[in-house]
Amino acid sequence: xxxxxxxxxxxxxxxxxxxxxxxxxxxxxxxxxxxxxxxxxxxxxxxxxxxxxxxxxxxxxxxxxxxxxxxxxxxxxxxxxxxxxxxxxxxxxxxxxxxxxxxxxx
Amino acid sequence: xxxxxxxxxxxxxxxxxxxxxxxxxxxxxxxxxxxxxxxxxxxxxxxxxxxxxxxxxxxxxxxxxxxxxxxxxxxxxxxxxxxxxxxxxxxxxxxxxxxxxxxxxxxxxxxxxxxxxxxxxxx
Numbered sequence: 001x002x003x004x005x006x007x008x009x010x011x012x013x014x015x016x017x018x019x020x021x022x023x024x025x026x027x028x029x030x031x032x033x034x035x036x037x038x039x040x041x042x043x044x045x046x047x048x049x050x051x052x053x054x055x056x057x058x059x060x061x062x063x064x065x066x067x068x069x070x071x072x073x074x075x076x077x078x079x080x081x082x083x084x085x086x087x088x089x090x091x092x093x094x095x096x097x098x099x100x101x102x103x104x105x106x
Numbered sequence: 107x108x109x110x111x112x113x114x115x116x117x118x119x120x121x122x123x124x125x126x127x128x129x130x131x132x133x134x135x136x137x138x139x140x141x142x143x144x145x146x147x148x149x150x151x152x153x154x155x156x157x158x159x160x161x162x163x164x165x166x167x168x169x170x171x172x173x174x175x176x177x178x179x180x181x182x183x184x185x186x187x188x189x190x191x192x193x194x195x196x197x198x199x200x201x202x203x204x205x206x207x208x209x210x211x212x213x214x215x216x217x218x219x220x221x222x223x224x225x226x227x228x229x
Contacts, residue, residue: 090214
């Protein structure tokens with residue numbers, strides 16, 4: 001099973017600040033996927049195929065990476081970005097998710 | 107627009123079974139895998155498995171074999187998941203989700219999600 005380790009677990013950022021969330025895989029994966037989940041809501045696809053933004057996702061978000069190291073970056077934090085973000089891989093079954101990064105507004 | 111409408115919350119007793127539904131609309135039901143994902147209260151996401159509505163082909167996370175069973179009704183574009191021999195550890199929100207690309211071997215990721223079904227296992 002591929003273990004995805006996200007860091008940090010929690011982060012607080014001020015509006016306008018740049019934020020980077022990292023997802024490290026225990027073995028190489030082909031692509032990484034990111035989901036945003038707000039409290040009490042279903043997760044939403046946020047980034048697919050490592051770097052493609054899902055429909056409606058602001059272009060201040062970006063995704064990058066390869067092999068065992070991937071990241072989600074917010075260029076300038078906005079209050080609406082406060083949420084938990086999960087990474088996910090399908091290169092190996094079982095499909096696995098990271099344990100999540102909670103992003104808060106400072 | 108793509109929608110996945112899940113059935114309502116369930117309160118069930120330990121040792122019993124529960125069957126929940128996921129009604130799809132806004133796309134060709136048989137063209138995309140349906141996935142089931144578990145989220146325990148305050149916890150992360152766990153993949154249970156998937157079903158191909160066109161073929162009926164299923165794949166389960168080893169951890170959920172014997173626990174979860176997937177079926178579909180193509181006539182109503184509805185996917186079902188039954189959970190058996192329930193214990194308090196099965197208390198969770200269960201999501202159905204639709205795959206991102208049609209057909210097999212296109213990657214297993216989750217483009218659209220249902221609103222979730224809360225299952226509470228308690229005597």
